[in-house]
Structure formats: structure tokens, C-alpha cells
Amino acid sequence: KAGVTQTPRYLIKTRGQQVTLSCSPISGHRSVSWYQQTPGQGLQFLFEYFSETQRNKGNFPGRFSGRQFSNSRSEMNVSTLELGDSALYLCASSSSRGGEVNTEAFFGQGTRLTVV
Amino acid sequence: AQSVTQPDIHITVSEGASLELRCNYSYGATPYLFWYVQSPGQGLQLLLKYFSGDTLVQGIKGFEAEFKRSQSSFNLRKPSVHWSDAAEYFCAVGPMFSGGYNKLIFGAGTRLAVHP
Numbered sequence: 001k002a003g004v005t006q007t008p009r010y011l012i013k014t015r016g017q018q019v020t021l022s023c024s025p026i027s028g029h030r031s032v033s034w035y036q037q038t039p040g041q042g043l044q045f046l047f048e049y050f051s052e053t054q055r056n057k058g059n060f061p062g063r064f065s066g067r068q069f070s071n072s073r074s075e076m077n078v079s080t081l082e083l084g085d086s087a088l089y090l091c092a093s094s095s096s097r098g099g100e101v102n103t104e105a106f107f108g109q110g111t112r113l114t115v116v
Numbered sequence: 117a118q119s120v121t122q123p124d125i126h127i128t129v130s131e132g133a134s135l136e137l138r139c140n141y142s143y144g145a146t147p148y149l150f151w152y153v154q155s156p157g158q159g160l161q162l163l164l165k166y167f168s169g170d171t172l173v174q175g176i177k178g179f180e181a182e183f184k185r186s187q188s189s190f191n192l193r194k195p196s197v198h199w200s201d202a203a204e205y206f207c208a209v210g211p212m213f214s215g216g217y218n219k220l221i222f223g224a225g226t227r228l229a230v231h232p
Binding site: 004033035042043044045048056058090092104105106107108109110 | 150152157158159160161162165206208219220221222223224225
């Protein structure tokens with residue numbers, strides 16, 4: 001079974017540009033969540049989608065947005081990039097609807113975004 | 117406020133020595149608890165999780181963790197460390213509601229170095 005796939009793996013953008021990152025979850029998984037990892041702030045939750053609906057949202061500005069498609073693939077978009085947006089962006093997928101035991105979130109390898 | 121504290125930023129142990137990584141959490145209710153490991157340039161891999169029941173949980177790679185409600189702790193242990201265990205370890209909590217454990221709060225991480 002293929003794991004969580006994130007594309008691209010590396011990205012360099014200029015300040016002020018926008019960027020779109022993609023995440024393909026494990027087949028059958030309907031929940032996709034996104035995290036930002038930086039040396040200063042650590043791992044921070046961005047948002048979670050389940051069946052094309054945003055179910056949870058972290059404390060990030062509106063420049064960060066996401067969506068999920070009917071095949072559960074998800075994209076996140078960052079507009080008007082700032083230098084501080086440089087980070088490893090991780091996507092995780094899960095089969096859970098919520099509240100079940102014996103499930104887990106599987107993480108992709110991440111997209112390394114550098115803003116110059 | 118919900119938070120996870122990993123007091124040790126960096127730990128160095130000798131190969132074959134025992135290991136304990138500390139994790140304390142602050143949460144309004146009993147959370148789901150997790151330990152993840154991250155190798156350089158990689159995503160996160162789940163080592164073990166605690167949802168309910170036996171407070172001593174076994175994970176992969178010979179790791180175990182003990183949930184102590186009275187101390188709000190979930191420390192990770194391994195009796196004998198291997199050089200391949202060198203990585204960064206993250207403790208995380210997630211709420212016990214729909215999709216909760218796809219909205220994780222992570223600690224700052226503990227970087228483990230292993231001396232031969």
C-alpha cells in the first residue's frame with residue numbers, strides 16, 4: 001500500500017509569491033491534516049479536512065488555506081509568501097472518522113519550502 | 117492552555133544504555149497521547165500511542181511508554197539503545213473527539229544522539 005505522497009519535495013519561492021502544495025493520502029483515507037514545522041515554532045497544526053470539509057483549523061493567518069477533493073487528495077495554498085513561511089510542511093492522512101481506537105495518522109515526507 | 121513539554125532538548129546516550137525521554141502535558145481532559153520519531157529530512161513515524169486501558173504501552177522498535185495521569189506525564193523508554201535510534205522524538209497529544217487525533221499538539225522535540 002502506497003504511503004502518503006507529498007509533492008513537490010522541495011520548493012523555492014520569492015517573497016510575495018503564492019505556492020500550492022499537494023498531498024495524496026493513503027488509499028481509503030478520508031482525513032488529511034497539515035502541519036508546519038520550523039526550528040523556532042516546532043510542529044504546528046494548520047488544518048484538517050475530512051470528506052472535503054474543513055473540520056479543524058489552527059491559529060494561522062488567512063494567507064494559509066486548503067482544500068480537499070472528492071478523491072481525498074488535498075492541497076494547501078499560501079499566498080503573499082513571507083520569509084517566515086520557510087518551513088517543512090507535513091501532511092498526514094488517517095482512516096478515522098473520529099473517536100475510534102487503533103487508528104493513527106500517517107505522515108508524508110513533507111515539502112521543504114524556502115522563501116527568498 | 118493545551119501544551120506539551122519535552123524538558124530535554126538534546127540527549128546523548130551510549131549504545132546499549134537505557135533511555136528515558138520525558139513528556140509532560142497540560143490538557144483539560146484525558147487526551148490521546150503519542151510518541152513520534154523523525155529522522156533527518158523525513159516525515160514522522162508513530163512509535164506508540166495511548167488511548168485508554170493499560171497505562172504501559174508497547175510500541176515499535178522496542179520502545180514503551182507509561183501514562184501517569186497524576187503526573188500528567190507520558191515518558192518514553194527503551195532498555196537498550198541502538199545507534200539507529202539516533203533521531204528526533206516528539207511527544208504529542210490529541211483531543212478525544214471527532215477527528216481529534218488528526219489535530220495534534222506537539223512538544224518541541226528531543227534530539228537523541230547515540231555514542232558507539
